[in-house]
Amino acid sequence: MSTTTSPTPDPEGRERTGPADGQAPRPTRLIQNEATTEIPVHLLFRDDPDPAPVPLRPAVVGSRRGTGEQPRFRRPVPAPARPVPEVDPGLAERPGRVLPGTVGVLAGACGTAGCVLTSWWAGVLPPLAVEALWLPAYAGAGLGLSQWAAYAGAGALGLLGFGGLARGRTGRAWVLGMFGRYRGTVRRTGLMWVNPLVLRRRVDVRLRHWRSEPMPAADANGVALRVVLLVVWRVRDTARAVLGIADHETYLRECVEAALARVPVETPGGARRSVEAAGEALTRLVARETEPVGLEVFSVLPARVEYAPEVxxxxxxxxxxxxxxxxxxxxxxxxxxxxxxxxxxxxxxxxxxxxxxxxxxxxxxxxxxxxxxxxxxxx
Incomplete structure (x- = not known):
């Protein structure tokens, strides 16, 4: 006797295939995954009151079999660049206000002449000086309030005139400051007049080279070395070099030591190309560190490389x-x-x-x- 089967819907709306005469239904519908493993449908929708935690692996996702998908790796996050030290952003070199030296000489001469005339007016000028200056004979009015006021004005004019005279030299600059405030930089040469009330600091702006003492270093394998460096540099921004840091020469020396600790140096007798590569790396590091303080570094080259005494x-x-x-x-x-x-x-x-x-x-x-x-x- 043959039995016919017909699809009957289950309570959840899914169709089941089974005998039509009331026999127990048999699940036959299957789902196949990519690895051709058969999974019954009822296992996919099983209710688990306490599901076990699934461990996550966020680093690598494996490729799926048969899909041609390649494993995906997380891209390494680049390390943040070392910040460059910054000084006062408003501090920058600007020209200072000065006058030609002739103005100071004339002011000083006028002050001196005023003092002489006041002395003749008061009658305290010696007769020989009166005759030498071709002044008329005058008995004098004595030292009164007017005479003392004239003395004060003429003396102040003479002091301001002669006291503000300065001589500018080639390769030297004056950094001017007044009451703690930056007033400008003077790079002029020759005789000039500067306000005698301002504070003047002389700075060498010529191209300079510095031969260091033996500094500790290491090669690529960590062998201790002693390196003598030759640094070619100059002061580019006098305001930042003088007012931005305490001592720009000490700062340059410390930057060179710090860069030498980060760059491996070729051992004595190594290839010349390796020494040049180390010099280029040192130059880039030192120039980057010293640029914010107004220093311009052209080259940092190892002049002598030798092993440390202990090795x-x-x-x-x-x-x-x-x-x-x-x-x-x-x-x-x-x-x-x-x-x-x-x-x-x-x-x-x-x-x-x-x-x-x-x-x-x-x-x-x-x-x-x-x-x-x-x-x-x-x-």
Whole structure:
């Protein structure tokens, strides 16, 4: 007797296929994943009151089989760049106000002449000075309030005139300040007049080079070194170099030491290209650190590189051993080539007929002879 099956909906709306005469239904609908593993439908919708926590792996997502998808890796986050120190952003070099030196000379001369005339007016000028200055004879009005006021004005004018005279030199600059405030920079040369009430600081703006004392450093393998550096630099912004930091020369020295601690230096006797690469890296670092304070660095080059005293003897022995091994290898290569060339020529020209044993003996004797000849001192 045959039974017919017909799809019947379940309470959740899904269709089931089973016998029509009331027999137990049999789940036959399946879902297949990419690995062709059969999973019953009812397992996908199982209610679990306390689901187990699923461990997450955020670093790498594996590829799916059969999809051609490649594993996805997280991109490394670049380390933030080291911030460059900043000084007062409003502090920048600007020209200071000065007058030609002629103005100061004239003011001083007028003040001196005023004092002389006041003395003649008061009658305190000696007769010889009156005759020398071609002044008319005058008995004098005495030292009164008017005379003292004239003395004060003429003296102040003379002090301001002569006291403000300054001489500008090539390669030198004056940084002017008054009551703690920056008043400008003077780069002029020759005689000039500067307000005598301002504070003047002289700065060398010429191109300078500094040869450092031996500084501690290390190579790529961490071997301790002593390096002497040659730094070529100059003051570009006098306001920041003088007022932005306490001492710009000390700051430059400390920046060079800090850069040398971060850049590996080639060991003594290394390639010249490596030394130049280390110099370029040092120059970039030092120039970047000193630019905010008004210094311009052109080059930082290792002038002398040597091992530190605590490792100098060991590294010297190591260098000698390496040279000796290199020499032995070259001698052995030369001897083997000579023996091979000799045996080949004897065999190819038919001078001797050798079996394996005789060939080995000949090679041994020739090797010993050539090595003994290499070790003999040259006369």
């Amino acid at each position: 100098a003897a060991a590294m010297h022995r190591r260098s000698i051993a390496a040279l000796d091994a290199q020499h032995r290898a070259s001698v052995l290569t030369s001897v083997v080539d000579s023996v091979e060339d000799t045996v080949t020529r004897l065999t190819m020209r038919g001078l001797v007929e050798l079996d394996d044993y005789e060939r080995k003996v000949l090679v041994r004797d020739l090797t010993v002879a050539f090595c003994a000849g290499r070790r003999e001192p040259a006369s």
